[in-house]
Amino acid sequence: MAGGTGGGETITMATHESGLPAVHEHAAPQGFIRKWVFSLDHKVIGLQYYFLALAAVFVGMFLSLLMRIHLIWPAATLPLLGDIKPETYLTLVTMHGTIMVFFVLTTAPQGGFGNYFLPIQIGAPDMAFPVLNMLSFWTTFLGFIVMIAAFFVAGGAPLHGWTGYAPLSAVQSAGPGEGLGADLWIISIAIFCIGALMGALNFITTTLDMRAKGMTLMRMPLTCWAWFVTAILGLLAFGVLLSAGILLLMDRNLGTSFFVPLITVNGQLTGHKGGSPLLWQHLFWFFGHPEVYIAILPAMGMCSQLLSVFSRKPIFGYKAMVYAILGIGFLGFMVWGHHMFMSGMSPYTAFAFSIMTMGIGVPSAIKTFNWLGTLWGGRIRFASPMLFAIGFVSLFVSGGISGPFLAQPVLDIQLHDTAFVPAHFHLIMGVASIFGIFAATYYWFPKMFGRMMNETLARWHFFISLIGTYAVFMPMHYAGMAGQPRRYSQFTEVHYLASLIPLNKFITFAAFVTIAGQLFFVVNLFWSMFKGPKASDNPWEATTLEWTTATPPPHDNFGGKTPVVHNGPYEYNVPGAPRDYVMQNDPEIKAAH
Amino acid sequence: MGLILLVVIWLITLISTYFFVAKTWWLPAGASAAAAGIDHHFTTTYILMGIVFVAAQLALGFFVWKYREGGSPSKVHYSHGNAGLEIVWTLLTTVLFVGLNLATYPLWSAERFNAAGPSAIPVEVTGMQFAWYFRYPGPDGKFGATKPELEDASAGGEAALGLDPKDPASKDDVVTGTMVVPVNREVEVILRAHDVIHSFFIPQMRFKQDAVPGLAIHMHFTPIQTGDYEILCAELCGLGHYKMHGMLKVVSQEEFDKWLAAREAEKQ
């Protein structure tokens, strides 16, 4: 591990119990293909996932910008793209949602940062199954290619929404794009399921079986807990989505009638009968609800981590935080019916689901209280990761508060399928999770690339993003309450919607500004990779294991040694300690009373 | 930076809250018997949630300013948490959230558990890409049979529904493109769909229900104010989803009777 660190670090490392020699199954690879393309190193794979998500988010943002433009100027002709027809608008809606949920929110936090840092934070030299890990990335990548291909086939991409309700998605003649484009959409998602399941396998096995000596489950950083429970959710949920996709492909192409009753489309009988559209919804949402927790849990883990590091204080209520993560994961499988209150489902079942849904608000509230408790009495440093962590708490509160409106069926009558719903889920799942990704980027950039990102650009990025996303999504609540429906390509037909156009114009302009503001991030990211000021091994003075190793970490993470852990992950400002942070592999510290 | 964060978070909170309180954009005025109860509970929810929202955001802003490095106090309060506090706020949150929802039970059961009363006016509402049709059963009180093979959307009316002329019950069925009902009488809505899922949404009536192909879903509402109310489709149904709308006209009982009689007469 010679050249990686300066003199001071070597002394520090030597005073930690260096423990057992590391066992690592393969030597560092040589050659460009094995090092960067088909790498088995979880760190490279994590970066591959991250940059895939970055490409996907550009596509997703671009689609949403086109959507916002069309809503307020439906007749506009755009350069290169021409007119946006109503069906094209719906294609934008469908692909924006699908790409963002799968290829950004389910990819960057877990596949990206989870892959990179889970093994290091638990003191392991790699994931349990490196070859499978490599395959999981390339499978996900293939899924993305197939998804993008849907835009370019005859008929184009589907228009049935990311939720793909049958029979609209199950009958090829039900709309433009519902032909080959819809088949590719389903196939892409099926491929994604397989990649995600491979990844979940690795995360779970690694967390259970490869923790270093002394790294008990209750000494794991909350990021690791979040990745672990997220993987369990994925393990249980993606199989169900895959099953739904198989049934849908069969209905579309083999003439079966799992989801399609006796219907006529464009005046023609379709040959289907007896199927149940509600069956699709049950299967989809049994996956779909855990999916939203898959999207948010890693960001919650990140937020806990950062609030502690930058308040120089232990996380308030570590055990409660762990139970809350477990509770959210468990309850997440029992609330899917709240997406179906108006679907024709039994109203008794609906009410039962609504009680469970209000129940799942409780662990989320516990986490929020504990985040506030971490800040309270701390000594807050406003580094860029911390700004985004604070922003995450604010966004999570805002998005969370609109939940109880939708969770009560009697109120959902009015709000279901209005703009209130995207207002809620963008704040609590979309933007909050993206803030988690930003926070993780600013935080771990020094460890991954050996350089610091620029703080000034970061601050511009933060404030534009925070204010901008509130400006985009807060007004959507008002529009939804006033009766603006979802997935309308324009507001020219319904009379009362005309009064909501000024509000929508405001939202569109705010979206322009917010998206433009992301340039601060992109420029900062790529410029700093090559020109940023060089980083030390632990620039944030944090305690978890990734900060004990070289920057960037060596191939086997710890340079031939395995760390031995004596402390929890959040020992900051321990009374009696010589400095305000204690590494996890420092000799055991107990607070002086 | 702590101060800037406080100001930004507080401003965002206070500006957002202002528009909620001022009801600049709000639920349209209710015009059904259920609206008062629903709106009352909506108000309860938004006041309680509003208090939590404002308190949490203001606390967040305040804490990041007050506990900034270099502010006072300068010594960190080392603590791994407080089990007692955890129990207290867990219980309070549970009571608030679950209690709010349980309080809606009477409203929800009235809306959905109970069927329409015997004197309700039945109207069959059928959604198809991209129009709503309404069918009244006529003096025999029975809806005639429909056959998918007979559907002809371009011919409108009975043909769009595929009404089977051979069924005697069909003879007096009235099919219209506008929904007309008398005020202060319960309406029983029977929702059907021909092709994909649609959703029958009348904002002022606080009424929404998906129309699912393969099902005939029975719902009810009671309009209490005359007027014209727009009907929207509230479930993505294809490229014409945005223009699949209709009109509900709530009129006096006499006007309704006259209107229905006139429609019946046309069928002779």
Place this chain on the structure above:
Amino acid sequence: MASFSTTATVDEPRISLGDDGVLPPLRGGGGDGDSGPGLPDYATRLRRARLGLLVALTPVLMLFVSFSSAYVVRQGLPTLDPRTNQLVLDWIPVTLPKLLLLNTGVLILSSLFMELARRQIKGQATPLPGVSAEEPTKIPWLAMTLVLGLAFLFGQWTAWRQLAASGFYVATTPSSSFVYLLTGTHAVHLMGGVLALFVAGIASLLRRSVATRSIVVDVTAWYWHFMAALWIYILCLLEFAG
């Protein structure tokens, strides 16, 4: 008490992922996953592989749970007959070809052979200390399992043709759709098992160590037993809950 140093030193950064300047590789040569001083021990590798399999079987289980719930729901689902405005139940049970019973027997026998293969190679990988390794039995249990697995798949294919000949295709009735769906998905997963058997079989040709081969066969064996149990479940579901 240890002395701590600060992290104030700034080091030579590296953009590459640190494969230069690390300790020399802990084992010589290329290759992947073979035994040697740098690998975890056999017990750890076996435990980890079995844990991985257990985790991997969970989504497979969820897939079939999901299909099963769709099956049960569909059976009991009334649908609106628009001609009569009545709700009707339209489930017509499928008569399963008797061949499926023979196939079941083949699969159960293959599971037995699989278990014998697993124990056979395990004995080679972990000989008891102080006991001279017995001459391993020459019966090629692994190859026999593979043959039976292929026989099962061929039998399933024949059963589908019999089903089609009696008028039940994929889309004929909801019940027939499920028969093809459940048996087909099972067959696809079994093909994966057959592939694993093949890999295990040629592992000796690829000169993998007996420890590695033992782990591959062990994991494949448990997967195979799971597939056999799953098949019995599917057969019972279709036959008794159809």
